Each structure stands twice: as structure tokens, then as C-alpha cells.
Amino acid sequence: MNINAFSAKKWTNEQVMVVIDAIKLEPCLYVVNSANYHNKHLRNEALNRVSDAVRETHRNVITIHNMLYIHFRYINHLFGIIIS
Numbered sequence: 001m002n003i004n005a006f007s008a009k010k011w012t013n014e015q016v017m018v019v020i021d022a023i024k025l026e027p028c029l030y031v032v033n034s035a036n037y038h039n040k041h042l043r044n045e046a047l048n049r050v051s052d053a054v055r056e057t058h059r060n061v062i063t064i065h066n067m068l069y070i071h072f073r074y075i076n077h078l079f080g081i082i083i084s
Helices: 013-024 040-054 058-079
Strands: none
Touching: 013 040, 013 058, 040 058
8 A cells, every 4th residue: 555545745755754753742643542632622733733843734744644544554454463
């Protein structure tokens, strides 16, 4: 599965790594059993910080975040990887 398959913007591996590093600093975007995960305002603020950090539009960051999530789910389904 290619991250760029569903995105209008083409992402390099380096750009994807920068986005991943920026998202890692925002647990409310990926810790699903956290109360903050369901807080739309906090998630929106976190996405704005990620957008600023990677110098991309909010829409592009949401798109790559969703594509990374889909890609993770696909790999997890194939190999049964559990990351805590």
C-alpha cells in the first residue's frame, strides 16, 4: 500500500517521517482510550500545531494522518503487529 495512492499531494519518505514525529508529540491524535482523543477542540488545536510544524495546510495534515492510520491498520491486519 502506498501512502500517496489516495492523496493529491505526493509525500516523500522524509516528509512522512516529519509528520509522524510531529504527530507523536500530540497523543490526543492517536491514544484512542484517552478522554482527549474524543475532544474535537484539543484534536483540532493539535492538528494546527502539526500543520505549523510541518509547514503544510490543515487539510494536507488531516489527509496524511488518515492515510497513515489506514496504512497502520492494513499492516497490523496483515502481520498482527501490536504496538503499545
